[in-house]
Amino acid sequence: MAVTSPAPVAPAVPSGARPRRRTAGPSRPAPRTATAVITLSLIAAAFAIPLISMLEFSLRTADGHGLDHWIALFSPETAGRYSVIWTGLGNSLILALVTVAIVLLLLAPTMLLVTLRFPRLRRTMELLCLLPLSLPAIVLVVGLVPIYLGIGRSLGTGAWTLAFAYGVTVIPYAYRAIQSNIDAVDVVTLSEAARTLGAGWLSVVLRVLVPNLRRGLLAACLISVAVVLGEFTIASLLNRSTLQTALFVVNKQDPYAAVILSLLSLAFAYVLLVLIGRVGGPRRGPRRRRDRATS
Amino acid sequence: MSTLTASAPSTGLTVRTVSKSFGRTTVLHDFDLEIRPGEMISLLGPSGCGKTTALRIIAGLESPDGGQVFLGDRDVVSVPTNRRDLGMVFQSYSLFPHLDVAANTAFGLGMRRVDAAERRTRTAEALRLVGLEAHAERYPHELSGGQQQRVALARALVTEPRLLLLDEPLSALDAKVRVQLRDQIRQIQLRLGITTVFVTHDQEEALAVSDRIAVMNEGRVEQFDTPERLYRTPATSAVAAFIGTSLRVPVTVRDNTALLFGLAVALQAPRADGEATVLVRPENVIVVQAEPNATVLSSSFLGATRRTLLRTDEGLELIMQHGAEQTLDAEQRVSVSVRPEPVLAV
Numbered sequence: 307m308a309v310t311s312p313a314p315v316a317p318a319v320p321s322g323a324r325p326r327r328r329t330a331g332p333s334r335p336a337p338r339t340a341t342a343v344i345t346l347s348l349i350a351a352a353f354a355i356p357l358i359s360m361l362e363f364s365l366r367t368a369d370g371h372g373l374d375h376w377i378a379l380f381s382p383e384t385a386g387r388y389s390v391i392w393t394g395l396g397n398s399l400i401l402a403l404v405t406v407a408i409v410l411l412l413l414a415p416t417m418l419l420v421t422l423r424f425p426r427l428r429r430t431m432e433l434l435c436l437l438p439l440s441l442p443a444i445v446l447v448v449g450l451v452p453i454y455l456g457i458g459r460s461l462g463t464g465a466w467t468l469a470f471a472y473g474v475t476v477i478p479y480a481y482r483a484i485q486s487n488i489d490a491v492d493v494v495t496l497s498e499a500a501r502t503l504g505a506g507w508l509s510v511v512l513r514v515l516v517p518n519l520r521r522g523l524l525a526a527c528l529i530s531v532a533v534v535l536g537e538f539t540i541a542s543l544l545n546r547s548t549l550q551t552a553l554f555v556v557n558k559q560d561p562y563a564a565v566i567l568s569l570l571s572l573a574f575a576y577v578l579l580v581l582i583g584r585v586g587g588p589r590r591g592p593r594r595r596r597d598r599a600t601s
Numbered sequence: 602m603s604t605l606t607a608s609a610p611s612t613g614l615t616v617r618t619v620s621k622s623f624g625r626t627t628v629l630h631d632f633d634l635e636i637r638p639g640e641m642i643s644l645l646g647p648s649g650c651g652k653t654t655a656l657r658i659i660a661g662l663e664s665p666d667g668g669q670v671f672l673g674d675r676d677v678v679s680v681p682t683n684r685r686d687l688g689m690v691f692q693s694y695s696l697f698p699h700l701d702v703a704a705n706t707a708f709g710l711g712m713r714r715v716d717a718a719e720r721r722t723r724t725a726e727a728l729r730l731v732g733l734e735a736h737a738e739r740y741p742h743e744l745s746g747g748q749q750q751r752v753a754l755a756r757a758l759v760t761e762p763r764l765l766l767l768d769e770p771l772s773a774l775d776a777k778v779r780v781q782l783r784d785q786i787r788q789i790q791l792r793l794g795i796t797t798v799f800v801t802h803d804q805e806e807a808l809a810v811s812d813r814i815a816v817m818n819e820g821r822v823e824q825f826d827t828p829e830r831l832y833r834t835p836a837t838s839a840v841a842a843f844i845g846t847s848l849r850v851p852v853t854v855r856d857n858t859a860l861l862f863g864l865a866v867a868l869q870a871p872r873a874d875g876e877a878t879v880l881v882r883p884e885n886v887i888v889v890q891a892e893p894n895a896t897v898l899s900s901s902f903l904g905a906t907r908r909t910l911l912r913t914d915e916g917l918e919l920i921m922q923h924g925a926e927q928t929l930d931a932e933q934r935v936s937v938s939v940r941p942e943p944v945l946a947v
């Protein structure tokens with residue numbers, strides 16, 4: 307009677323609910339393998355089921371399943387029909403690039419400058435950077451329309467100009483990512499140490515700060531790319547063609563193609579994340595050697 | 602090829618009437634300091650008296666509101682930190698977390714574009730100097746606090762700077778390591794003959810390592826002298842209070858002498874006749890053969906010495922520090938007096 311059975315009941319128990327406690331040893335909040343497995347399975351299912359359904363849908367043909375839609379999408383004779391997608395994808399990639407550049411070349415240096423030289427401005431900076439979070443995209447667009455009229459006149463209406471708006475929308479996320487890294491490293495002491503050792507400001511930034519802030523900078527870039535590739539509202543309302551607006555257009559003509567392209571863009575984003583993670587991961591992590599001499 | 606041995610090209614340091622305020626708080630005013638080449642001095646003072654600020658101004662990490670800083674005979678106030686050719690060890694751990702011990706140590710050589718072969722030999726030598734040659738491939742997080750500060754010292758010394766600045770480098774370490782490392786720092790400093798400014802709030806540390814100590818109080822140097830003279834003849838009551846223990850004894854002054862237990866003791870500085878308070882060191886309080894004038898309250902054994910608490914018949918409580926062989930019992934009647942050393946009247 308000591309242990310209640312792990313229950314075939316209620317397969318969809320919310321993980322937080324903990325319906326059954328072991329009556330023995332209540333003082334020990336042991337890691338419950340069963341709970342962990344169920345939670346992970348639920349999460350995996352939540353991600354996998356829509357993806358699998360999309361894949362299944364894209365494989366449907368008039369008489370069962372096949373690769374017809376996939377082949378059609380990539381065959382030369384139908385290429386023209388989907389060219390809007392490729393333009394959109396190209397634009398989105400350029401936008402992602404420019405946005406990342408804004409984060410790395412504008413936001414990050416500003417944050418370092420505030421940390422190192424103007425620590426009093428930190429609160430103001432934080433407030434400003436988190437502000438866009440509280441603005442719904444629609445509201446943002448209302449404000450952006452007149453600005454983009456001006457931008458259109460001076461810089462043209464190229465899709466890349468959207469990066470200015472995206473720069474604003476990604477700032478809160480990029481800021482948090484970088485700031486938490488700055489807080490975890492004693493940036494001030496490290497750069498002062500480097501300066502006393504003869505490093506000029508450029509060396510301080512490139513040799514000391516960037517290597518130690520790599521994780522934060524990387525996270526900021528990743529989240530910026532993710533936001534840009536997934537953004538629809540602003541692009542649509544400002545009449546720019548991006549991956550998401552193109553998908554929307556294609557979806558109306560050919561839902562199969564739209565689903566296939568969505569799958570592909572997800573796969574692409576995934577590969578991108580893995581790649582960047584590889585490049586940015588610990589280069590030659592602290593090699594722990596078996597020590598010959600200690601003390 | 603230059604190597605880390607004796608006679609690094611040392612320079613004197615002169616700080617002249619430097620002042621510095623942060624907003625409305627004046628941290629330094631009329632701050633003066635003159636250090637000879639090869640000398641190791643301490644900036645000693647209570648927390649918040651401006652030691653770090655003074656050191657940072659010398660390093661160029663902070664710019665003074667007024668005054669001059671001379672390295673050798675060159676005013677360096679407008680020279681940026683990275684061109685001042687100095688080494689500095691900070692209070693908090695400041696090793697670069699992404700570099701191993703060897704790369705940390707070699708950092709300054711890289712900045713000076715020293716070629717790879719020489720960089721390796723000089724790095725190895727600097728690490729040998731602090732006894733960490735076996736740890737060259739470790740990362741900072743794999744080292745103890747004391748080891749990290751030793752690497753920081755090696756990193757600061759490897760470029761053979763003209764001036765070494767140490768800002769409470771031992772304050773984060775535990776007592777035993779602190780004593781070992783401070784002695785090691787002093788040995789290395791003497792061996793290299795490098796001009797060194799050591800900041801500390803610990804008088805014992807300052808007394809142990811310095812040629813001279815600048816006692817700071819409220820943003821100024823109160824007295825700058827050898828440890829011995831600071832202890833024997835403190836210039837102000839702040840210095841006397843900060844270095845060692847002093848008893849405050851009320852006296853009558855006549856002809857620049859104070860009458861202490863019937864003994865005429867010279868004053869360090871002239872003073873008008875009248876009532877005054879003088880500072881007496883506990884080891885200058887003695888028991889003599891005479892009519893008893895005090896009662897022993899308690900006596901405790903401290904190893905090499907004893908510390909005895911007395912009350913005179915006038916009601917004055919005194920601490921006497923004396924040799925362990927002299928035993929005094931509570932309630933015992935004794936005749937208390939002082940050694941005839943000059944005293945400071947405050």
Ligand SMILES: Nc1ncnc2c1ncn2[C@@H]1O[C@H](COP(=O)(O)OP(=O)(O)O)[C@@H](O)[C@H]1O
Nearest residue numbers: 623626628646647648649650651652653654655
């Ligand atoms: N950057 C700064 N901004 C404002 N006040 C400061 C700054 N640096 C130091 N202070 C103030 O100056 C005084 C002296 O500081 P510091 O030089 O660090 O003293 P110490 O090193 O002797 O403990 C302190 O009261 C401190 O609060």
Ligand SMILES: [Mg+2]
Nearest residue numbers: 652653654769
């Ligand atoms: Mg300090």
